Amino acid sequence: MRRRRFIARIVPSAVAAGLIAGTLAAAAPALAAGPSISSAQVQVQFDTTSGLPAQYNLSMAPNGWLRGSDLTGGSTYQLSAVSRDGANNEFSGANSLRLNHIETPSATEVKIFYDTYWRDGTTKTASLAIQYDVSGPNVSLTMQNVTETPGYQLIAVNLPSLLSVRQEDGGSPWILDANGGGRLSPLANANRGTKPQSTYSTDPNAYNSPFYPVDAVGTTGAAGSLELQGYLDETFASVYGSAPNLHYTAGVGAQYRVRGGSTTPNILVNQPQIARLTFAGDYDRDGAVTWLDLAKTMRDQAPAIPSHYYDDKFVYMIEGQHGHDGTVNYTFDQAQRLAARISNLVDGNPQVQQMAGIFQGGHDTVEPNHTQINSALGGLSGFKTAQANAANLYNTNLTTDDNYDDQYKDQWSCNPQVPSACENDADITRDINNNLQTFNAWNGIDTSYISGMKKYVDSGRALARADRTITSLGLHDGSLIDAMTWWAQRNDWDPAHPASAVDNLIGGKYKILDEYAKHGIAVNGELARYPFLGKMAMNVDGPEGGGWVGGFATEVPFMATVLRHTQIYGGKYNGTMPRMALDVDPKVMLLNSNRSAGWITSGTTDQDITDAYYLDHRPWMLLSKLDIDTFTRGADGNSVNETLSDRSGNTASIAINYQSNTFSAVYNGIKIMNNYSVTVPMDSTRIAFYSRTAQTLTYPLPSGVNPAAIGASALYGDHRGDIPVSVDSGTISVTVPAGVPVVVYLNQQAPTTINDNAAAVTYSGAGWQHYPNRGLGDVGDDVHATQTNGDAATVTFTGTGIDLLTEKNSDEGTADIYLDRQLVQSINNNAASRSAQVPVYSVAGLPFGTHTVKVVNTSASYLLIDAFKTYTTIPPVKTVNDSYSGIVYNGSGWRYSPTRALGDLSGDVHATATNGDSASFTFYGTGIDVLSAKNSDQGAAEVVIDGGTAQQISGYAATRAVQQVIYSARGLASGPHTITMTNRSSAYLLLDGITTYN
Ligand SMILES: [Ca+2]
Ligand SMILES: [Ca+2]
Ligand SMILES: [Ca+2]
CATH class of the missing domain: 3.20.20.80 (Glycosidases)
Structure with missing residues (x-):
């Protein structure tokens, strides 16, 4: 038999009173001495009648204490348990839990032993212990030592009161429900009532399942949260009593078995975890204890996001x-x-x-x-x-x-x-x-x-x-x-x-x-x-919970503070927004750090896509990486202000006014969002300008950028267009059309125009004729034209993007576009009236290199070719996969493995075991990494850049490792380069992908 130990400690009867933030903080009440456990930060004292925590004393704050259980003043809940009579499939009432004894195995661990009884009040159905472990700012609860009387089974133990505040204790108590984001209310303003229980039960629609089941309380002296961790358990929270003596308490129902039916078993839950309490004083040392101190404490111990794959997608x-x-x-x-x-x-x-x-x-x-x-x-x-x-x-x-x-x-x-x-x-x-x-x-x-x-x-x-x-x-x-x-x-x-x-x-x-x-x-x-x-790492749509704090509350970014490095979560469903909308209200994105991934259908417009991408995703990609430092709400309740920062020195601020529906964000001192318009950097060479209404947007010229190298394109679903960009007095200005993204390139090469009569354009088919001197506004005043179905024009160019410019008119028809030999788009140049130099096809963002565009007439109407305009815009980092058509594989030994499923980039590699086989690739930039898997069957190879000295590399490793950099170069002159890798053994050379830098 386990030896019982009782360790009673003397608990300070009261903590010295003091002034905090101008409000008299409440002194802790005197308590009868009971057992207690403590870490360096928290001491928990237990009540010897109920076995529940009576009080938490926080050493991190003067007057830092919070109530544990509080079932006085009109609480509807009580400590209780449910048992089942196995033979008769009957359940006991809920008034049958009795404290047996208390053990304190160590200074940080206490076990409260209970017995549960059948309705007769004399038949014991089970015994169990609720174990409390304190560590740092946390107290964790688990269910232990369950012994069931033969013929009976334990179903659940309800601990409905673990964390409480009382209005009459003083200290301006507040309560907060974190589910769905965060709803905060002073206890004095809360309506009496009981919060719907959060549970992870098998509700088929699951709408009531909590995303973030945290109930929190605080005063001017301390803050604490109750986080439900038992996945089949449930929460209890209620406001009761009457002003000026309102009480609030939160607790949990701990499930031991899931109830079965007449022919099915009661199933063991198999999860001892019930809940975790976390406490905070003035964690951020700004002189006041608020919900934000608690959220920051929880953020610093929240799990890390398991993958950053979705961050920039x-x-x-x-x-x-x-x-x-x-x-x-x-x-x-x-x-x-x-x-x-x-x-x-x-x-x-x-x-x-x-x-x-x-x-x-x-x-x-x-x-x-x-x-x-x-x-x-x-x-x-x-x-x-x-x-x-x-x-x-x-x-x-x-x-x-x-x-x-x-x-x-x-x-x-x-x-x-x-x-x-x-x-x-x-x-x-x-x-x-x-x-x-x-x-x-x-x-x-x-x-x-x-x-x-x-x-x-x-x-x-x-x-x-x-x-x-x-x-x-x-x-x-x-x-x-x-x-x-x-x-x-x-x-x-x-x-x-x-x-x-x-x-x-x-x-x-x-x-x-x-x-x-x-x-x-x-x-x-x-x-x-x-x-x-x-x-x-990500869920495509959002937290469903709406939050509750007794019917009166203001929204605070509690969840957004805690979980911003843990998970990407989608749009917040408020009962009227589509559950899986493509975009979210930008105000919701700013406050709650939501980012949706909804449906695109045939009815989705270009602007639906660009609203989601430029008004939600791009600001989110910068702001969500920073931590929330401060949050304030204006006295009228309508405005909120946030400041953010990270450890690399980036800073941001967010302002929202719900009454005027205005909002803005500033990143590193530059306004990147102003209501439904943004000027947001996408990387070090591109700034996106976007607005729902036509207007002039500005952005400071970054230092070191040559104004002559700045160019801009307006982006449409099927083409791109030139748009004027001006630089004056260190400010970049663009007048953007409504709902049309404009990208300002800081390092754009001058576009190249290829007229229809240039040698780079070849024509196939019998119908083509050249029409010079048309006087209709064509590039070079000429076009090539054909009326023969199947006739084609092919242009070969070097760069990263191209526009096809031609006339549209009533006698023109359809054509197919092939990019690098792949059919990619069908166009229709038929229009009611004539217009010249229309961009009827565009592509951008290709890896730098030589590409072909082939235009094939698919009707018996005219196809006209006027000119092509090519672009070279080099992103700072660009990765291409080994399957990219611009990589040239020479030699007979190369094999493509598209389904290795070993974690390679895009899941595939090219490999050769033939000595002398090579792969070459032309890129634009100042640096390059070659990615390969390494393994024991790989060997020596060499790399040559621009015909220079061969450098030895090897893919050999004793055990397999994927996506390894086997060759790296930096400091090349900015411009085009060609890299060639040659196998120099009869072991394998693998190529997985190539990343270039500029
Ligand atoms: Ca603080
Ligand atoms: Ca022309
Ligand atoms: Ca690959």
Whole structure:
């Protein structure tokens, strides 16, 4: 038998009173001596009647104390437990929990032992301990030592009061609900009431599942939070009593088993964690204790974001086929063209295109028939072609949306020729009545069967499927698994394999995430959920919780302070905004650090895309990296001001006025956002100018920039246009059209015009004629023209982008555009009246090098070629993959491995084991890194730049490591260079990718 120890300590009866921020802070009340535990920062004293914490004393602040439990003054809750009579499937009432004894095994750990009783008040049903561990500013709660009386089972223990404030204690108490962002209220202004319980239960719509289940309190002397960590547990919070004696308390209900049904078991939760309390005094030493001190304390111990892959990407969703009624929204070819359109609008910055419904039957999941990519969308080969072109031409990761929760038995999923490709009942979860669990599929047509995640993983089938899917679809870097977070967890009452929702989360979903991570893939999910903090870098849509603090509150960026280095979360759903909108209100982005990744459909306009990208994403990319230092709200409640900074010396400030609907952001002393307009740097050579209304925008000329090298382009979905940019008295000015992004380049080379009669343009087909001296405003006063379907004009150029300028008129027709031999766009030059020098096709952001554009007439009407205009704009950093068409592979030994699934850049490499085989690449810049995997079967090679001296390199390593820099050069003259790598052994030379610097 365990030896019981009772350690009673003398607790200071009161802490010296003092003045803080001009308000008399409350002195701690005298308490009867009870056991206590303490860290250097917090002392917890327990009540010997209830066993609950009575008081927290904070050594970090004078008068730093907070109440623990407070069930006086009209609380509706009580300490209670629920038991089940196993034979009769009956549950006890809730008034049957008694303190047995208290043990204090160490100075930082206490165990409160309770017994639970049946309704008769004499039959003991279970015994248990609630353990409190104090460490630094935290106190963690776990459930331990459960022993159930044979015939009875313990279901739950309710600890409804762990952290409290009272109005009559003084110290200006406040209360805060962090779920959904942060709602703060002085206790004196709060309405009496009970907060709806937050729970991670199996609510099928899951809208009530909390994203950030934190309830906090504070006074002028101390602040503390209660963070629900038990994934099946629930919160309690209520305001009661009456002014001037209002009380508030928060607590938790700790689940030990999930209730079963008449033929299904009560399932062990298998998670001892219940909650964590965190305390703060004047953490930031600004002379006052506020909620921000608490948020900063929690921020500094929040988990780090597991991947930075999504930080700089424009992520969005598109849909292939929605259900099997034949409606196709995007084919793979159309997806590639959308990537081209968006690439034009975002100036070639990276995108992640997440495509749902690509499987046969319009399903959103590959299982079980994972090889059947919908032929109506282009089939597997169409997917691979679009994926490669999106990556090489448009800096876009075309990936998919899978769903491990849903499985199907219908004709599209189950291939009778391949029984192993049919849904397996052994993988499906059982509901409380022991039936296979079904749900309506996303398309509203089918019935899906819900995977029992733990047994699906334990059988090996889920992880084998992950490997198969990643390899066959060539997934890399990032991808969406939708229901992963929407239903963070579900119980499986299968009598043969019962698994609590926690088991299905930790033993199921986390394992799937780990399997993707092994392949270098950071999975993102739908709705943001607490159990995925630190596990997932991004969720495409937002926190659902609305927040509650007794009916009266003002919004504060509590969650945005704590979680800004932990997870990217999407738009905040307020009941009226679309749940998965492409953009969020910029005021919400500024305050809550939200960034959405919603749907793009055929009805999405260019401005919908540019509003999301320039008014949300680009400011977010700068501001979200900084920490919130100060937050103030104006006396009228309508205005808020924030200051931010990081350890590298970057600073920012944010101002929002909700009454006038005005808002602004300043970054490093420069205003980057002014209401619905931005002038925001994208990197050291590009500044984006954007406004919803036409106006003149300005930005200070960065030091060291030559005004003569500044150029600007207006970006449209299908072309770009020249736009005047002026530099005067150190200020860059552009008059921007409404809703049209303008990019100002700080290092633009002078554009080159290639007239239609230049040698760089070749014509094929019998119909072409040259028409000089037209007098219609053409470039060079001439055009080439043909009326023959199939006639083509091809231009070869060196640079990073090109415009096709030509006339539009009523006698002109359609043409196809091929970029580097890939069909990329169809254009129509027919117009009611004549206009000259129209940019009918544009592309920008290509890797520097030689490219071709071929224009093919696809009608019997006229196709005119007037001129091409080429651009060279070199970003400071540019990465190309080994599959890029500008890399020339020489020699017979080269092999392409597109599906290694080992974590290579874009999942692929080129390799040769032939001595003398080489690869060469022409780039523009001052530096270069060559990326390769290293391994024991690789050997010596050499690198030559611009025909200079050969330098020896090696890809050899005792064990495999991916994405290694095997050659690096800096300090080259800014300009074009050619690098050649040659294998000098019969071991392998691998090329994964190349990053250039300028
Ligand atoms: Ca402070
Ligand atoms: Ca011309
Ligand atoms: Ca690669």
